[in-house]
Amino acid sequence: MSTRPWWQGAAIYQIYPRSFADSNGDGIGDLNGITHHLDYVASLGVDAIWLSPFFTSPMKDFGYDVADYRDVDPIFGTLADFDALVARAHALGLRVIIDQIYSHTSDQHPWFAESRSSRTGDRADWYVWADAKPDGSPPSNWQSVFGGPAWTWDARRRQYYLHNFLKEQPQLHVHLPAVQDALLATARFWLDRGVDGFRLDAINFTMHDPALTDNPPLPDDGRPRTRPFDFQRKLHNQSHADIPRFLERIRALLDGYGDRFTVAEVGGDDSDREMKLFTAGGRRLDSAYGFDFLYADALTPHGVAAAVSAWPVEHGVGWPSWAFENHDAPRAVSRWVDPAHRDAFARMKMLLLICLRGNIFLYYGEELALPQVDLPFAALRDPEAIANWPMTLSRDGARTPMPWIADAPALGFSTAPPWLPIGADHAVLAVDRQQADPQSHLNHTRRLLALRRACPALAIGDCTVLAVTDTLLAYQRQADGQTLLCLFNMGPEPASWQPPAPDDWRVIITINSVECWTLGGYAALVAERIA
Structure with missing residues (x-):
């Protein structure tokens, strides 16, 4: 086991910075709050942490709309705070993985401000711009993930710009070598600050069909359709055949830094093929994960068997990663089991995750068996949930503050009212309560992670x-x-x-x-x- 890459078989703990720990009393989690709790994270027995975005952002999509790739948003702290976090994590034996969002930026990014100002400037074509059709309608029928057309008219350029997500998240033109160079320079900036790898967000959205071909309809398979996006086969607005070449450039950069790690988020109807493609041959990414479990309505033996069998031990087939929960999906114990069986199910579920072949991701609070928080409409902050209420489960319900101390205000997360409400049933699951109970789910998780580390068959078999x-x-x-x-x-x-x-x-x-x-x-x- 000592000769394998550190990330192969690793257990990685995802931290959503807004909700983990608030150190300055403004009700929003921050980098210093994370640093102060890294001893707790290390005590779990995980190998690394993954930090969701903390970059400068207007927070229309809570950090996934980046206005400056190379700085920390003031609500989270400073670059010095980030450096201190990395130093403390490394001192505890934890690697640090951060998000990189290469498919789009915020509309407040200076690149976009320059691009929309003129059709002839140096960055005029750094985003995906297109003329209207003769009748004034958008250039194609592509739809946004968050609802509505994927095109927004901009009066400055008298053109439409593409956005696969919010209109405040314009699509980068990643086909261009200059854009790729700028993104690679961003990666180099964080590698030079000591990060150990990247989770690449929505990587199959980085390139589109330049011909702007309309997407065909998706045959009705009986699944609910809550957005126009659900009615199309996404053949042309994403998943372009040139994406692997860009991934090879990313891999070449990281190889120059030694034992670094890359994992791609790959969603969509063709995710299995794309995950294999993006990790093939040892020249692209190290790993990928899709949504086999994150959006599954039930945890079933047939579903698990199909997922693990899709990643055989064969030459050229990449290394899988698995997650049952994350910041985009409702808490698994609320999706997969009734409340009466929640404790027993959570224990079984954690062992199942521990025993899967590949890397495993634990979402903050999953070690406590936190359930989803049911938030009223007035408390929602998630733009997708607000736009599609009540048909889309709110991502906010899985992003509520970490419960640290059962009897403290805001359960020890903050001295101020938190940015999202505290879960009404989270106090009994708080860290201090579970620390003191040898049979708690927290200590159960620690024992299982120790078992995985001790057994080569579980880690890499x-x-x-x-x-x-x-x-x-x-x-x-x-x-x-x-x-x-x-x-x-x-x-x-x-x-x-x-x-x-x-x-x-x-x-x-x-x-x-x-x-x-x-x-x-x-x-x-x-x-x-x-x-």
């Missing part, structure tokens, strides 16, 4: 699915002479399964009620081959 039913999943992990059997019951009723020659296995951990090879509701076990 091959994965072979052995059995799948409607409620039960069994698979085998194998590496460095160690063979493990991972068995999960994802339903509320008992289920039984045993391998051939069951006496050849020694159970090393059980979750919930397990008796021999019979698993109670939401129970699981891991066994090691001894013969």
Whole structure:
């Protein structure tokens, strides 16, 4: 295990800076707040942290609309605060991964201000501009992820500009070498400050079809359609064939810094093919993750088996990453199980994540089994949820403040009213309560992460699915002479399964009620081959 890259098999803890810890009493989390709690993060047994955006931004999409790629927004602190965070993380043995948003900027970015001011300036073509059709309508039928056309008219240039997300997030023209050079210079800026890698946001949106070809309709598959975006096959506004060449330039840059890590976020109808493409051959990105679980309505054995089987151990196939929760998806324990079974399910779910082949991402508070917070419309801050209310689940409900101290104001997150309401049922799950309870979900998570670090088969081993039913999943992990059997019951009723020659296995951990090879509701076990 010592010869593999540090990131291969790593457990990475995602921190949403606005909601983790507020150090200056303004109700918004900040970099110093994160630094003050890094000892806690290190105590979990994770290998790295991933910081969601903290860059200068008007916060129309809470940092994913970047106005300055190379500075810290004042609400989060300063570059000196960031440097102190990196130094403290490295002293604790934690790597630091940050977001990079290369498909678009804020409309307040100086690049866009220059681009919209003239059709002939140095950065005139750094964004995607196009003339109206003869009738004045947009250049194509492309739709925005957040609802409505992906084109907005700009009177300064008397042209439309493209935005795949909010109209305040104009699309960069990443086909241009000059734009790529500027983005690579941004990456170099943060690498020189000591970051250990990047999570590349919405990377398959970085390039479009220059011919602006209309997207065809998407056949109705029965899934709910809450946005015009859901009615199209996204063939031309994203996923251009030249994206891998840009990724190769990113990889070449990072290779010059040694053991750095890149992981892509890849969503959409063609995400499996694109994740493989973006990580193929060792010349592009190290890893990618999609939305196999993040938007899934249920956690099922068949779904897990299909996801892990899509990443076979073959030459040229990349290394997967997995997440059950993040800042864009509702908390998993609220999506996947009723409240009566939440505790047992959360314990089983965490072991399942720990046992997956690939890198694993834990979202802040997932180690506490935090449920989703149901926010009234008046409390929403998420632009997508506000625009599509009530048909789109609010991302705000998964972004509420971290509960640190059960009896403190704002649960220890801040001395001021927080930017989002505190979860009404989060006090009993606060860190101080769980720290003191050996059987808490927090300490359960620590034990499981220690198990993953101790077992090469879990960290880097091959994965072979052995059995799948409607409620039960069994698979085998194998590496460095160690063979493990991972068995999960994802339903509320008992289920039984045993391998051939069951006496050849020694159970090393059980979750919930397990008796021999019979698993109670939401129970699981891991066994090691001894013969």
